[in-house]
Amino acid sequence: MDYTTLKSLKPSEFEDAAGGYRTLGDMASQAKDDIEQQVTAGMRKSLEGKAVDEAVRKLRKLATNFHYTQVECALITTALNSLAYELRAAKNKLDAAVEDAAAAQFTVDSDGSVSYPSAGDKVDGKVPEGGTVTGSARESTGNPIDPAGDANDTAKALERQASNLHDNPNYVRALAIANRLAQAVHQATRADEKWAPELRKLKADDDLVVAAEDWADAKRDMGGVRSSAKEYLDAIKAPLKDSNPEENATWWKGLSKNEQDACLALDPAGLGKRDGIPAAVRDEANRTVLAETRAEIKLKLDEFDKQHPEPTKYEQKWDNIGQVPLQGEKQLTPAWQAWNRERSRFSDPLKGMDAIQRRFDRTGEDGLPEAYLLGFSAEGRGRAIVANGNPDDADHIAVYTPGTGASLSNSNGDINRGVNLWKTSHGLTDQEVSTVTWIGYDAPPEVFPDATRDKYADNAAGTYGQFIDGLNAANKSGSDAHITAIAHSYGTTVIGAAANEGDLGVDDIVFAGSPGARVDNAEDLDVGKGHVWNEHAKGDDLVNGFGRFGHGGGVSGIDPTDPVFGANQMATDTEGHSGYWDYDDDRNKPSLSIKNQGRVIVGDYDKVQMKPRDDGSLLPVDWREPPNWGV
Known part of the structure; x- marks a missing residue:
């Protein structure tokens, strides 16, 4: 780039181009949202069957095309705005130098040189003549070519020497202006050379398929x-x-x-x-x-499958005593097990991502709202934080925290539990509800010995508290929104650990299948008196037996089912450790276990069904008048 080009340059034209790409990206974003939230959602509301599933699959591909367009347009927009920012900085420097030249009655020539008039004390009876100088740009210190800035120092020294020998004082001023002009042109040239290849890279292939x-x-x-x-x-x-x-x-x-x-x-x-x-x-x-x-x-998995064909999966199982083959019995081969372990490094995270996508695709099904992906990572055991409905607009928010074994790859069931919580609670109120599945921590991989250790809960406590604070900060009603923490198994231990770190920021807590919550009394959980609720289902042997640990056993605290703990004991009609969120989709009917949770979510405490005493009478509900949650 030369002086004349930079002088006539209008950085706003690049910003206008950026605005055009932003408009295109916004249009692609709107088209994506329309497909996901209106077209497919409308189909899910009124139709069902394989034909609908196939139509949704094809529409998803179209939405993916628009999403890709949106992402690429955003990159182009930012690149053009960045280029305009750098060119404007150079242009401003050049314009300021030109103004200073005009004020000094110097002339800036088309090549960027500066002509100055005669001036100074007479020498041999003559006023020193004017002349023309050409500036030079200097690299900033740290340039790879001249890391110590030695060349700059040498140039400055030569200029000072020339200035001292020159009789015309305009020479010094003109040279300074010429250097500023050269520096501005150099700066613009560097920006152009940097961004031209970057912008050329921002293009897609022309096969109309986003792979x-x-x-x-x-x-x-x-x-x-x-x-x-x-x-x-x-x-x-x-x-x-x-x-x-x-x-x-x-x-x-x-x-x-x-x-x-x-x-x-x-x-x-x-x-x-x-x-x-x-x-x-x-x-x-x-x-x-x-x-x-x-x-x-996916690309890594494809490469793995290409380089490592699947070995024989089964081999004949033998009787180790009689050394005879057992008729009809097979076992996995060691080679296949080793191959599968290696392959699972790629296939397992993809299962979790597919589960998230399936939730996206279900928008509109039975009135299910749009899903919001509030957290995602495939690193380690992975993260998946999925909200049903926008929590920023909700009057009631429930955050479900799963327990042992929770991970990105195993997220499908936990995401569905969040869906069931929304369907249940949404049907109990006219206000806005959002339910969140929070797999935002490294849960214990196995019951023993992992779930007996405090470290998983301790590591999660601060992150959980930050997430709840974020919900309050982003919600339209702020801290007036009603938030319920719902936790299963080791997840209840996470809630207790978070409460121990300070204000939990929730209004109600619901435990299901808790092995212990790190506290000895419900009043230690940072919610109002009577706002801790507990469910313990029939046949939940994981909790009744080896799953519950007392003081000093790792997961500490009084048993939440113990009257001494002080939790409201809710009735359940499900069995086992994992049935608390059962929902009959065919009849659109929630179990009593999840319906009681829904009643807490919407603050309808009077309708919560309590667990009967041994004599058949119901345990009383102990709660104070709830706050006015901004409604």
């Missing part, structure tokens, strides 16, 4: 744009590393639309996990991370 390779390419594009846009991003005020949800909410509201778009386009993983950010924004960010992560793992 895993396309999402993987989108992730690479994001990395490239983020690296190139460092100067632009540095100008955006970033939140503190350890900022709390209230600070996150304030930070987000203080950003311009362009700045919000840049954060969403270039750091979806960071934004998606930041508590206090609006649910719709976190959902959009996490869906991008989900799509790109799924593509990345």
